[in-house]
Amino acid sequence: MVVQIGSRSTVLRQHDGVLVHISNNQVLGNPFEVYSSMEHRRSSFEIRVPASTDLDALSTTVTGAVGAVSDVADQPAPSVQAIGVADNSVQLPVSYWFSATIESSSGVNDGAIRATMAALRDAGIELTVPDVEVTTSSSD
Numbered sequence: 001m002v003v004q005i006g007s008r009s010t011v012l013r014q015h016d017g018v019l020v021h022i023s024n025n026q027v028l029g030n031p032f033e034v035y036s037s038m039e040h041r042r043s044s045f046e047i048r049v050p051a052s053t054d055l056d057a058l059s060t061t062v063t064g065a066v067g068a069v070s071d072v073a074d075q076p077a078p079s080v081q082a083i084g085v086a087d088n089s090v091q092l093p094v095s096y097w098f099s100a101t102i103e104s105s106s107g108v109n110d111g112a113i114r115a116t117m118a119a120l121r122d123a124g125i126e127l128t129v130p131d132v133e134v135t136t137s138s139s140d
Helices: 024-029 055-067 106-123
Strands: 002-005 009-013 019-023 040-050 084-086 089-099 133-137
Touching: 009 024, 019 024, 040 055, 040 106, 055 089, 055 106, 089 106
Parallel strands: none
Antiparallel strands: 002 009, 009 019, 040 089, 040 133, 084 089
């Protein structure tokens, strides 16, 4: 959290209460991301399926699987949206939110991807290559 902005430096308070003084030259030249500024962070990964796939069934399967992961937030709910079609496959990002207080998103991402892969396998839904691409974001 920003405590003070001065002519020469900016003072930040870390989540553990420690004050950090940063030269304004560094602040302007090296922007940084603050993941804890909101209650939740968003993460996503992309799946691609054959164009013949029933997308409604896939969405139900995937959102149910991701929503069951312990650290994934109920609201906003996980979502799956088709964003493109290429080479006879449909491109679908799977987005979900989790608490901003979690130190690392890697465990949440791992759980969401593993749950999705197992649910798709159980439902007989096949992926096309590339199977999974992970990206993260803190806003919608």
